Amino acid sequence: MGTLQPEITLEKPGAVFPEIAQIPELFRTCIQCGVCSGSCPMGEVMDFSPRKAAKMIADGRFEEVVSSNTPWLCVACHTCQVRCPSQLLIPDGLFPALRAAVMAEGKPMEQDLQKALQNTYLYGNPMGQSPRKRAEWTNTAGVPVPIISQIKRPVEALWIVECYPSYEPRNQEISRKLARILNALGVDFAILGHEERCLGDCEWLAGERGLFEMLIERNIEILGKYRFKEILITDPHAYRTLLNIYPRMGGTFRVKHYVQFLAERLGQLKPLLKKKLNATVTYHDSCCLGRKTGHYDEPRALLQGIPGVKLVEMIQNRESALCCGGGASTIYLDRYIQERVKDRLADRRVEQATATGAETLAVACPFEPSRFEDAIKVINQEGKLVVRDVIELLAESMELG
Amino acid sequence: MNIAVLAKQVPDLVEGVEIDAGGKAVDPTSIRFILSESDDHALEEALLLKERTQGRVEVFSLETGEVRDTLCTALAKGADRVVTVQTGLELPPDNHTAAKMFASLLRGLPFDLVFTGVRAIDDLDGSLGGLLAGYLGFPYVGLVRKVEAAAAGGAVVVQKEYPGGYAAEMEVRLPAVLGIQAAEQPPRYVPVSRLRQVMKTGTVEEQMVSPPPAEPVGIERLFKPEEGAGAAMLSGSPDEVARQIVNLLSERRLLR
């Protein structure tokens, strides 16, 4: 089965995203086709669309773009980036560079975001909760959730729970259910507990290079202390960052999102999925699991493995799925965005969900439950559509509470 | 305008505060220190005033807790000079002691204004700003949310907060001490990369001050109020619930 030593390659750390001054050079292959602007779900409300912004920066008009609303409206859905014929790094390059430039100039920031960044600096999570309480959710999990520093031995799977699933009540419930599922499957796992800190997805996409570097240094150091075969992770944003960005900074690990991890064990799961759910379910492809990393089939396989589940697709699904509007730290920019858009992305998405006739909207990302539950209330569909994480549906069928 | 800002480190409530075995003091090992929130606002307001009047801002902090981080952050934000004040005291002093030390430090120095947060979470014996003003013989206005230079010079015009959204516009002759409640804009953000740079290259000066003879507040004991978990549920018909709720409000003097 291979060594339990994680592969940490000690390369020289590279830059996470470019400086704004590097953008003209990096974007010299931009052919100004406008596919990005046309694909962007926020394009209508941006002062300067991505295509225009790239052109203006190439022309040296930094200040105008930096002072506009453009830097803060990108939700990092990656629709532009997957379609760009020149394969340019737009949400992964242009936008963090713009945001870093805003911060470097000392311009006022949206307070929610500033607070989230300050909290991450102080406490390792954007909510501002004590790191000592990071594993409190395990107290009522109903099954043992070992902490690796306490059990002092290598494990098969190191489960990085991440911030929302550790501290946010709606998501803590989902974490507990996953713990029970792992337990039922006999997985040898452990968590980092109070040693765990934010992996830094929101931080680098927000343009906070220094904070991200601080987090990544610390996380690589902590992970280097322990031996495990692979990392299991529940937050798709953190999954993507660990998979794609950490290697550039000297931290390469074998990492799986829970949909992969559980889909690999579907044969083992099937006999445990005893209860018939009798639900018509539509699945929302989150951007980080979908466009950014290509996991479209695993969650569907899991859902179709549950007896009584009828899977239907929304009009925009898989590569064309519509973002919930919370990525790239915009979950902290809701007020800013709300003042500028008429139709919020989350509202549009749940409308698509109800149009399928499904009563259950299945998700696999910790941001989704509250965003979509709020949106359901806004479009007056409360009681007609519920939001469930795939884990919750599996646990229900496994009768794990 | 030359402005001195007094910055205090206080226990971070996120990490919690515990009472020591003796029961009369807080357990210093349980504490993580952080800059007092209204001092952060005091610094921000000072920086805004400096920007408007081409002045200077100097930040002073007693040597307790992680002072270097706070003072380097102040430098990164635009302070001209930051000073750690060494006192030789083992534990953070009460406000009277701190005010006397700052008074001896600042007396005779050419500051037009001294800003400090109007209150800190560990205040027991009054507010540092008011006490300092009393010892220096300066005027004092607390709960200030805005400071501007007076047109005629030699004074500032401030807004002092009152309940219900009211504020009093007051003119204060200089030199003066102001207790800041909130700056005109939220305290500015310092990107971590900039802070790390300043931590490496910035200068934090040191000054010594001898503590005055101690006249501590006579704390008999510290204790925690009882904690409950979750709501006490009221039962019955909506009628009965309404009555129970209103009785509750009446008991707490919340009815007009």
Add this chain to the structure above:
Amino acid sequence: MDKGILVVAEHFQGRLNDITFELLGKGRELAQALGVKLAVVLFGDGTAKFTGELGAADAVYVVDRPGLREFAADAYCGLLEAALKDAQPRLVLMGSTSVGLDLLSLLSAAANLPCIDNCMRLEVKDGAVVATCQIYGGKIYAEVALPPVTTLVAVVPGTFPAEAGKVSGQPVVASLPLAPERPVVRTVFRKWIEPPPGDTDITKVPVLVSVGRGIQNAENLPAAEELAEVLGGAVCGSRPVIDQGWLPLTRQVGKSGMTVKPKLYFALGISGAPEHVEGMKQSELIVAVNTDPKAPIFGAAHYGAVVDALDLLPLLVEEVRKQSVKKAG
């Protein structure tokens, strides 16, 4: 004033503040326990209209001058210092307020008298006065034995009952002794800045009636508004309510809205999503109503009830009205 209890009166726009009566009520009780007299000091311009309300005190000391219509710490301090040094009252009580907070510290240093703040309990034990003060955001209480010299104490408003201080009667009224003719005053009140009209700052309102989707539609808002009115508060809401356009953005409580810490927070038909709770969990008293017994709001509230908010609202309003009539009667 000699060796007795002295209360510093506060008034705002022509009315004595409740804190004055709260302190008089408590001061009277302390004075009786210590066997001393209760006096009140009153600064203002046209103070005669107030003295009739100060019957709880044995004596009222007044400084009545044009420049004293509004508060200035150095003015009050300069006028009071000499009298305090001479009469040496046991305790000087003031509110931990926009007035008291400034005065307490300035006077303590200028007159070299000990002071304490954030007091929410005062008792006499074996002839000594013991104060209990809240610190660290109310997480820890400190019991302090006050020294046997004149001590200044700032009391948290709302701690003691105001009714106990509303005693009719005509106390002896005299000029404050030893008040200098021309104290050095370097702060001058210029004008009041009023809150913007029609735009309630919910962070400054003591009672909030907060509504969520549980009130079902905008037609039910007036019921919430009525409750807010009888309680002297304002209506606010959780995010979905604002998103629906039932209330403006300025009334939104929560992560992307306002953070509020009122004395009373009613959460009606609010599920209690963390983004909302974050904005109101520091409220002094939280009462939550939701038809779902598992609603997370019950974790954040002090009291809860599983009933329909729409059924409860009119009953609450009626009950509040009934009790208010009882009080006034």
